Amino acid sequence: MVKKEKGQLLPSMMKNKEKRSAVHAELKHQKKLEKRKKIKARDAAEKRALELGEEPPPRAIPRTIENTREFDETVCKPDDEELFARNDADELSSILKRERTPTILITTSRFNSTLGPAFISELLDVIPNSEYFKRGTYDLKKIVEYAKTKDFTSLIVVHTNRRKPDALLIIGLPDGPTAHFKLSKLVLRKDIKNHGNPTSHEPELVLNNFTTRLGHRIGRIIQSLFPQDPNFRGRRVVTFHNQRDFIFFRHHRYIFETKETNKATCSKTKGTKSSKGENVTQEKVIARLQECGPRFTLKLISLQHGTFDTKSGEYEWVHKPEMDTSRRRFFL
Amino acid sequence: MPRTMKVESPGCPPLRALTFDELGLIKVVEARGGSHGSDPKVVERWGEPEPSRCVLAASIDDRKSNPLLAVARKCGTVEILNPLKGDVRAAISDVAHDGVKPEDDPIVGLHLFKSEGSDRTSGSCIVLTCTTKGNARIRHCAFSSSPDDSASTDTATLWKVCGAGNVLCSKVDASESYAVFGGKGVEVNVWDIRKGTKIWNAKPPPKNNLGIFTPTWFTSATFLCKDDHRKIVAGTNSHQVRLYDISAQRRPVISFDFRETAIKAVCEDLDGYTVYLGNGTGDLASFDMRTGKMLGSFLGKCSGSIRSIARHPMLPVIASCGLDSYLRLWDIKSRQPLSAVFLKQHLNAVVFDSNFTDEASLKPDPTHEAEDTVEDVQTGDVEAAKPLKKRKKKAAKEGRRKEGATAKDNGVDNLKMKKKMKKKRSEMGEGLNDQQ
Numbered sequence: 001m002v003k004k005e006k007g008q009l010l011p012s013m014m015k016n017k018e019k020r021s022a023v024h025a026e027l028k029h030q031k032k033l034e035k036r037k038k039i040k041a042r043d044a045a046e047k048r049a050l051e052l053g054e055e056p057p058p059r060a061i062p063r064t065i066e067n068t069r070e071f072d073e074t075v076c077k078p079d080d081e082e083l084f085a086r087n088d089a090d091e092l093s094s095i096l097k098r099e100r101t102p103t104i105l106i107t108t109s110r111f112n113s114t115l116g117p118a119f120i121s122e123l124l125d126v127i128p129n130s131e132y133f134k135r136g137t138y139d140l141k142k143i144v145e146y147a148k149t150k151d152f153t154s155l156i157v158v159h160t161n162r163r164k165p166d167a168l169l170i171i172g173l174p175d176g177p178t179a180h181f182k183l184s185k186l187v188l189r190k191d192i193k194n195h196g197n198p199t200s201h202e203p204e205l206v207l208n209n210f211t212t213r214l215g216h217r218i219g220r221i222i223q224s225l226f227p228q229d230p231n232f233r234g235r236r237v238v239t240f241h242n243q244r245d246f247i248f249f250r251h252h253r254y255i256f257e258t259k260e261t262n263k264a265t266c267s268k269t270k271g272t273k274s275s276k277g278e279n280v281t282q283e284k285v286i287a288r289l290q291e292c293g294p295r296f297t298l299k300l301i302s303l304q305h306g307t308f309d310t311k312s313g314e315y316e317w318v319h320k321p322e323m324d325t326s327r328r329r330f331f332l
Numbered sequence: 333m334p335r336t337m338k339v340e341s342p343g344c345p346p347l348r349a350l351t352f353d354e355l356g357l358i359k360v361v362e363a364r365g366g367s368h369g370s371d372p373k374v375v376e377r378w379g380e381p382e383p384s385r386c387v388l389a390a391s392i393d394d395r396k397s398n399p400l401l402a403v404a405r406k407c408g409t410v411e412i413l414n415p416l417k418g419d420v421r422a423a424i425s426d427v428a429h430d431g432v433k434p435e436d437d438p439i440v441g442l443h444l445f446k447s448e449g450s451d452r453t454s455g456s457c458i459v460l461t462c463t464t465k466g467n468a469r470i471r472h473c474a475f476s477s478s479p480d481d482s483a484s485t486d487t488a489t490l491w492k493v494c495g496a497g498n499v500l501c502s503k504v505d506a507s508e509s510y511a512v513f514g515g516k517g518v519e520v521n522v523w524d525i526r527k528g529t530k531i532w533n534a535k536p537p538p539k540n541n542l543g544i545f546t547p548t549w550f551t552s553a554t555f556l557c558k559d560d561h562r563k564i565v566a567g568t569n570s571h572q573v574r575l576y577d578i579s580a581q582r583r584p585v586i587s588f589d590f591r592e593t594a595i596k597a598v599c600e601d602l603d604g605y606t607v608y609l610g611n612g613t614g615d616l617a618s619f620d621m622r623t624g625k626m627l628g629s630f631l632g633k634c635s636g637s638i639r640s641i642a643r644h645p646m647l648p649v650i651a652s653c654g655l656d657s658y659l660r661l662w663d664i665k666s667r668q669p670l671s672a673v674f675l676k677q678h679l680n681a682v683v684f685d686s687n688f689t690d691e692a693s694l695k696p697d698p699t700h701e702a703e704d705t706v707e708d709v710q711t712g713d714v715e716a717a718k719p720l721k722k723r724k725k726k727a728a729k730e731g732r733r734k735e736g737a738t739a740k741d742n743g744v745d746n747l748k749m750k751k752k753m754k755k756k757r758s759e760m761g762e763g764l765n766d767q768q
Contacts, residue, residue, distance in 0.1 A: 074674055082357070082677060083676070086677055213676070305637065311594070312551075312569045312594045313612060314593075314594075315637050317636055318614065318635055322631055322633065323635065
């Protein structure tokens, strides 16, 4: 981190733990003081500039991992005709072109658990046109065939581990891709403070930050779960936000309001992904959000080319440890 | 622990490969040799994206004069192209016979015969196709001056490879008189092409003591040695690789397991005992078939199923392509990745064009026909290339970012490219003169 010359004594070179921790604490204290001084100086400079009526000096942009993400050649470009051709040709295009309305079949893994059904009932509320079937002891391949004959467009399997939902398998039908996600940080509706109740209007879908080819394909898979004609008057929005290969799921109801404030005040917003109001002038229209429905994060484990088939399946993308060699490389 | 420091990849020797994908596009990837190899780039793209024209199999006959490339598409047509320019010389469309439409019975294997001499000058070629239901056909195809509608004098020697089951893989050996077929429910069988008879059929390995046996499902097969048609390597769906010897017995001689998904591609090496295997999760490894031991695996970021592996006939390079839309080139000896080219679609096949020569390695010989046409193609169509710094394979793809984007840079950069090539050529010329 901080470059030291060769002659200086690094704390890591000291063998005595007491002394080493003392020197390290001293160093950290120094750094903290310096940082505080810098911030004070910067604030003073800004205040002075504002008083004088000039431009305040520009703030430095902090370096984040997203800023320094490695260049990825698989990022989709807006003028790529091959991308459009591939989109037209892939398995999801018939749903996305509104030729079929999506119908979803939700089921669980074989050994059911306590927290499973609660999550599933919430999923049934979130995704319109979905039905729940108990698993029994059917083979997953047989379930896929059954769903095909009954004309479903997707199959979702919720897998539980240690009595908590753990993984999500989204299978497109008839021979669509299979996406396997790891599910974590699940918060059910009853555990959210001041939650709202979702209505049955068709939701709007927000997909953020799915930039690469793989991300684009996953985005289309998620898009094919929801009907393509959102009901804007229902004011219901479902968000899948991708950041650093984690997909965050949120479900809100929103309402537009005009607020009259002078300086920067935060409006009452829950949920941080959508717009909030920071007003400098008088009247502004802001959207207030109320969270309803579950909240969870997904991470893609593998994407398989056909329907679920571990033995003879071909994987389009599978995570391998040799891909993790850089902290600044993301795949979605 | 995976490697966290980037290793300098040595760069690619000059080569040219053609890749075929699921939308029917044929992309030509070339690596020009510089002083120390350079990164391969897509120089051409032939065809329009259209899912019914998805390429299922391809075969190249790359001789010096009049090379040909045969491509089998999903709609049932087999097209013969010129691999240098990409124009269609002939097209054989599969007439629906027996009431079976070509979409239901897609072509699985294709081979263009490298027959010498007389056939070629008169402008005809022989093609062997095999479909999933087992209809194998040899067709003679003559090209006239107009590409469509060549008189495909269908001296169709047609035979049925299997009664039931689907044929999934087929290969013709180097002497072009034997062909091996295998598939789901179809045991490996070897046919003599000239006579059209089956000369050998494999037997499944015996059931184990619980009475369990895995049903036959071969997903890839190849002949092991180019001058011996008797040894065959086949990969199965249950991640098993088997070596069969026709002269020895009908059961496999050696069989071993490789990882956990189906073996999708097998390619033999020129030395007659090494094979390269690619499976459904993107693992690529080389095995010594005399002992059945793994020589090593090719570690790189291949994350999609490998659909096809090709070995360059002269350089120690193999190419693998698959569902992750990358064409990767590997060095055989060190098993290091040389480079990866992102090609945007699911790739189905790759072949090498071994007549690609570069001016750096070439003595001034303007009568060499292949080299001239290749050069013409390049100066015309080459994309804006950033200066050849010695970079890692990922970072150097900036040159390709401009593909399909703004055209305003192309003019200036083309000029620069031409100037650079001229300079190089003159340098090389001087160098050679000095040596002499």
